[in-house]
Amino acid sequence: MNIKIHRAKWVLVSQEKVMENGCVTVANGRITAIGRGGGTHLEGEVLDHGAGVIMPATINAHTHLELSLLKGRIPGKEDFLSWVKAIIHLKDCLTNKDIHQGLLSGANELYKYGAVLAGDHRSVSMQFPDTYWPVIIRFREYLRLEPAEILCDLNKDKYLSLAAHAPHTTAPELIKRMKDETKRHGRIFSVHLAESPEEAEFITTAKGKWAGLLNERGVKFSSWGLPAKSPVSYLDDMGVLDDKTLAVHLVQAGPGDLDLIAERGACVCLCPRSNNRLIEELPDIPAMLKRGIRPALGTDSLASVETLSLFDEMAFISESFPSLNSGDIISMATVNGAKALGMGEELGTLEPGKRAALLYLPVYTSSASMLIRSLAAGSFKGLPEVIR
Ligand SMILES: [Zn+2]
Incomplete structure (x- = not known):
């Protein structure tokens, strides 16, 4: 031995x-x-x-490795909607080779900064060469405004799962269908939730900039059940929040929303450096900890942050929330991430x-x-x- x-x-x-x-x-x-x-x-x-x-080793619970080649391509501060439009445009210009290269260089960067496990949202079904470390849980992400079939067989790979992009970009029928599918396979379901003010405005009023964009594109959302009380309660009404759902961001989440997240036992992943860059707001971490929520950390993509380092993410949190306990911050980057990705028995x-x-x-x-x-x-x- x-x-x-x-x-x-x-x-x-x-x-x-x-x-x-x-x-x-x-x-x-x-x-x-x-x-x-x-x-x-x-x-x-x-x-x-x-x-x-x-x-x-650290656990990066939320990345988009396929966007790695977009590092530094969107300069300066923009409003969230302009950033989303720029990403969609630039992503459409990426070839399969670019995406593959992004996946590889992103995985190398994760490892360089000491991450051995990551939860990666990706819009392609592209297989990744097997590596010992890092282990990458691939959340096949669907961003569809109309209900659609899920073209992804979860039986193929134990590290494969599904993600809905967000409540304002994915039809509710598709969100529910994806949640059912992941539940059937005992996998984690991941979703961006309560990230931008534009998302919150759309979900709570069925109006605003995002509604304007959908109307422009001829997308009908009258059957979506909007307006709702908040993005969190909208997903809860769909029956999607439980201990195998990973809610990413939770910046636009008030006390009632955090109570609901805690009550449902849903997992949370925070990406504060990305939030700071894109919307200049941060999640209320002390309020989460007070309710017994144990957030994991993610970096989001290199299109919105400088590095895929959770040590940089921890340093940013330490600086932004000086009253937080340092041990709690380390747990976010290690054990909380392992639990959020369903590997708490193995890592963290x-x-x-x-x-x-x-x-x-x-x-x-x-x-x-x-x-x-x-x-x-x-x-x-x-x-x-x-x-x-
Ligand atoms: Zn993300």
Whole structure:
């Protein structure tokens, strides 16, 4: 049996537990033990990584890797609708080769920043070459204003699932059909929800800029059941919110909406850097935590953020919400993401039996509390190294 003992000055086992002079024993890709001490009494190859920290690898719960080649192509601040129109136009110009290249370079970037699992919305059924890491859950995303057939067989691949683009861009019949299909297969259903003011205006009034755009394009939405109280309650009325639905963004969500999300046990993924760039608003993270919601983090695509790094996302949250607990922020980028993507038993913390998805980071501190703060705030130099 191939046994390796990974040592470091610090081992971050989970948000609550940090071990000084810790070691993680790995056999055949699984963690078998975690303990203190030199490790010399143990059988196996001992690898001393240094004075930094070994921690669980990050989980990026929301990406659009197919848009990776659009990085830097939409300069400056635009309103949300102009951004959406620019994306649609630029995406139409991408060839299959561009998309494939985007998927590959995006996956490489995820790995470079220490993510071993991602939830990726994609509009193409293109197969991705199998890699050990990162594991990519492919949410085949449908953006259709009329009901349509789902041309995607979930039996083909255990890492395949479905996503509706958003309540204002996808016909309700199709949203319900997709949710039923994912439920039948025990998969996570992902959907952008309550992201922009334009979406909220359309859902709550059936009027506004988005309604104007639909009217211009001859799309009839009189049967959509609008206006509704809010985007969240609109999806809840469809019966779509449950513990296997991943609601992405939740910026336009008031106290009643967050109560509903908590009550249904729906999973949440936040992409604050993308929200800041596109709508200059942020989700109410303290209100979510207060209700027991444990949000995961995603980066969204390189069309709206500079990097696919969850360390950058954590640093942005630390700066924007200085009163948040650093351990809670680290949980968002690790264990919460693993649970949101249905892999909480396998990834997200360092525990015997879980997959050995470990990072080593050059974070040099003198105390466990300072270590957690430094990790959440990104106050260290260098990149995480995925330990193989
Ligand atoms: Zn997105």
